[in-house]
Amino acid sequence: xxxxxxxxxxxGAGVLLGVSIVTFLIAFVVPADPAVAMxxxxxxxxxxxxxxxxxxxxxxxxxxxxxYVERALHGDLGRSYIRRESVTDLIVxxxxxxxxxxxxxxxxxxxxGVAMGLISGAWRxxxxxxxxxxxxxxxxxxxxxxxxTMLLIVAALYLRALPxxxxxxxxxLILPTITLALGSAGYxxxxxxxxxTDALDQEYVRTARGKGLSRxxxxxxxxxxxxxIPLLTLAGLDLAGLLSGVVLTETVFNWPGIGRLxxxxxxxxxxxxxxxxxxxxxxxxxxxxxxxDVLYAWLDPRIRLGAIG
Amino acid sequence: xxxxxxxxxxxxxxxxxLLVITAIGAPLLAPHDPAQAxxxxxxxxxxxxxxxxxxxxxxxxxxxxxxxxxxxxxxEVAVTAMVVTMVIGVAIGxxxxxxxxxxxxxxxxLTDMMLxxxxxxxxxxxxxxxxxxxxxILLVIGLVSWTGVARVxxxxxxxxxxxxxxxxxxxxxxxxxxxxxxxxxxxxxxxIVVMAVLGTSGTLLLDAGLSFLGLGVPPPTPxxxxxxxxxxxxxxxxxxxxxxxxxxxxxxxxxxxxLGYGYLRRRGASNAALK
Numbered sequence: 001x002x003x004x005x006x007x008x009x010x011x012g013a014g015v016l017l018g019v020s021i022v023t024f025l026i027a028f029v030v031p032a033d034p035a036v037a038m039x040x041x042x043x044x045x046x047x048x049x050x051x052x053x054x055x056x057x058x059x060x061x062x063x064x065x066x067x068y069v070e071r072a073l074h075g076d077l078g079r080s081y082i083r084r085e086s087v088t089d090l091i092v093x094x095x096x097x098x099x100x101x102x103x104x105x106x107x108x109x110x111x112x113g114v115a116m117g118l119i120s121g122a123w124r125x126x127x128x129x130x131x132x133x134x135x136x137x138x139x140x141x142x143x144x145x146x147x148x149t150m151l152l153i154v155a156a157l158y159l160r161a162l163p164x165x166x167x168x169x170x171x172x173l174i175l176p177t178i179t180l181a182l183g184s185a186g187y188x189x190x191x192x193x194x195x196x197t198d199a200l201d202q203e204y205v206r207t208a209r210g211k212g213l214s215r216x217x218x219x220x221x222x223x224x225x226x227x228x229i230p231l232l233t234l235a236g237l238d239l240a241g242l243l244s245g246v247v248l249t250e251t252v253f254n255w256p257g258i259g260r261l262x263x264x265x266x267x268x269x270x271x272x273x274x275x276x277x278x279x280x281x282x283x284x285x286x287x288x289x290x291x292x293d294v295l296y297a298w299l300d301p302r303i304r305l306g307a308i309g
Numbered sequence: 310x311x312x313x314x315x316x317x318x319x320x321x322x323x324x325x326x327l328l329v330i331t332a333i334g335a336p337l338l339a340p341h342d343p344a345q346a347x348x349x350x351x352x353x354x355x356x357x358x359x360x361x362x363x364x365x366x367x368x369x370x371x372x373x374x375x376x377x378x379x380x381x382x383x384x385e386v387a388v389t390a391m392v393v394t395m396v397i398g399v400a401i402g403x404x405x406x407x408x409x410x411x412x413x414x415x416x417x418x419l420t421d422m423m424l425x426x427x428x429x430x431x432x433x434x435x436x437x438x439x440x441x442x443x444x445x446i447l448l449v450i451g452l453v454s455w456t457g458v459a460r461v462x463x464x465x466x467x468x469x470x471x472x473x474x475x476x477x478x479x480x481x482x483x484x485x486x487x488x489x490x491x492x493x494x495x496x497x498x499x500x501i502v503v504m505a506v507l508g509t510s511g512t513l514l515l516d517a518g519l520s521f522l523g524l525g526v527p528p529p530t531p532x533x534x535x536x537x538x539x540x541x542x543x544x545x546x547x548x549x550x551x552x553x554x555x556x557x558x559x560x561x562x563x564x565x566x567x568l569g570y571g572y573l574r575r576r577g578a579s580n581a582a583l584k
Contacts, residue, residue: 011418011421014418015418015421015422015425018418018419018422019422019425019426022422022423022426022431026434026435026438027438029435029438029439133317133570133574134317137563137566137567137570138563140566141510141559141562141563141566142559142562143514143517143518143521143534143555143558143559143562144518145517145518145521145537146517146537146551146555146558146559149537149541149544149551149555150551150552150555152544153544153548153551153552157544157545157548190570241427244427244430245427245430247429247430247433247518247522248429248518248521248522251522259430262430262433263433263522266433266434266437266522266524267523269437271438274433274434274437274438275434277430278426278427278430278431278434281426281427281430282425282426282427283425285424285425285426285427286425289421289425
């Protein structure tokens with residue numbers, strides 16, 4: 001098991017190295033001069049030269065990259081051009097809002113998705129199954145930003161039942177949660193349905209039926225238990241994605257999280273902040289991947305012992 | 310199962326046909342010029358009326374006409390971006406799956422790396438630094454979306470490369486290039502086509518999302534995502550400006566999903582294989 005975890009960590013470190021190169025590329029392909037962006041268009045040449053030296057822009061590319069990685073390893077992602085604050089502090093400051101929304105949306109998506117998947121599995125190939133399949137396809141086909149906008153218009157503007165945006169108490173959480181959860185729920189419902197129908201065709205399910213268990217007992221105790229594991233690993237990775245900030249939903253609802261921070265960075269062409277949010281998201285996903293892999297191996301000894309996967 | 314899959318497939322295909330007809334026939338179908346102020350209510354959006362069934366926007370332009378023309382640009386971008394995605398993904402999947410070994414390891418780690426990035430965030434970052442234009446948007450959507458395609462095509466190639474007809478051709482002395490192009494690729498085509506159909510719903514959503522954030526094809530091209538973005542100021546007074554273009558996006562995405570998943574269901578293929 002230790003060897004397995006170590007192997008995953010080494011591969012993860014390699015992936016992170018690639019991630020850092022791509023993130024570094026963002027700054028490199030940008031046509032705007034960072035020194036001008038910081039000092040303003042009217043700055044004199046001396047000031048610009050000084051800023052360039054400060055930022056290390058007069059160094060060769062590989063030196064710049066090495067410095068970038070070294071600073072990033074120490075938690076230093078540079079300073080925002082616009083806000084003049086540490087990018088790390090900005091991201092850390094926005095994280096709680098994003099985390100609350102991510103957990104709430106994931107919980108809602110799992111409850112709704114598993115319920116839909118279970119119902120369609122129980123009524124397999126009959127009307128509820130077909131209706132739920134179309135419904136889940138509908139859910140994944142809705143553009144999130146539009147769903148969010150429509151919910152805002154109806155619930156906040158017309159019914160005046162819920163806050164218009166921002167974060168002012170728990171009721172602010174309702175609309176963004178629905179917006180984020182529907183798409184994932186539709187996706188989970190379809191995955192669970194596939195896994196359930198696969199599981200229901202297995203011998204052990206037939207055995208369980210044969211020894212006299214009811215359909216419901218077999219579905220919940222035997223098939224669901226096996227069908228849920230792949231779904232949970234998927235949800236684990238999705239959670240990491242949500243935690244790195246959801247740009248569209250946070251923008252629509254004016255949610256004070258990392259996604260909105262990233263959007264503001266893009267609008268302002270605030271390169272260090274753009275790089276920081278992208279890197280933060282990628283690191284979260286790589287870490288989640290490792291955690292999920294290890295959990296999976298722990299649950300399934302065949303993987304841990306290298307028999308499959 | 311089979312019959313329902315067929316029904317979904319047919320519905321999807323029918324919806325896509327309507328969409329394509331709308332896109333191609335936009336000049337004939339649109340009642341007004343999408344870029345011209347045709348209503349007298351300039352400066353103030355007007356709700357749906359007999360003359361303008363979906364209302365007019367703040368510049369007095371006809372929303373229906375803009376949505377019809379929007380079908381053209383939205384489909385063009387989504388389909389071209391899908392082609393870019395498929396070219397990258399299929400090439401990487403074929404090479405990784407066929408040659409295996411170091412090439413496979415390197416390409417799959419590259420895939421892992423790209424999968425680690427939050428798609429929209431990375432796309433936003435790159436469109437921003439490259440400046441939004443039709444070309445940069447197509448390239449960026451392709452660059453951030455190919456990973457799923459590469460994984461599926463690789464898996465398919467792995468199994469095809471071991472099949473008897475490929476081994477026979479190899480024994481006859483066929484070069485790797487010939488084997489890949491004439492033996493593996495044609496047999497991977499069904500999978501690739503399904504990925505392309507489902508991929509189009511993905512590129513439609515990604516393009517719409519970018520447009521909504523102001524990073525889409527620059528104005529005055531009336532793409533659906535941009536129409537919603539432009540309507541943000543009028544949520545209170547003119548909700549139809551956001552509602553109808555969003556329905557159009559939803560319709561298009563649903564159409565491609567119905568066709569793709571309907572096919573999968575009819576063939577009884579598990580969704581997981583083509584996630």
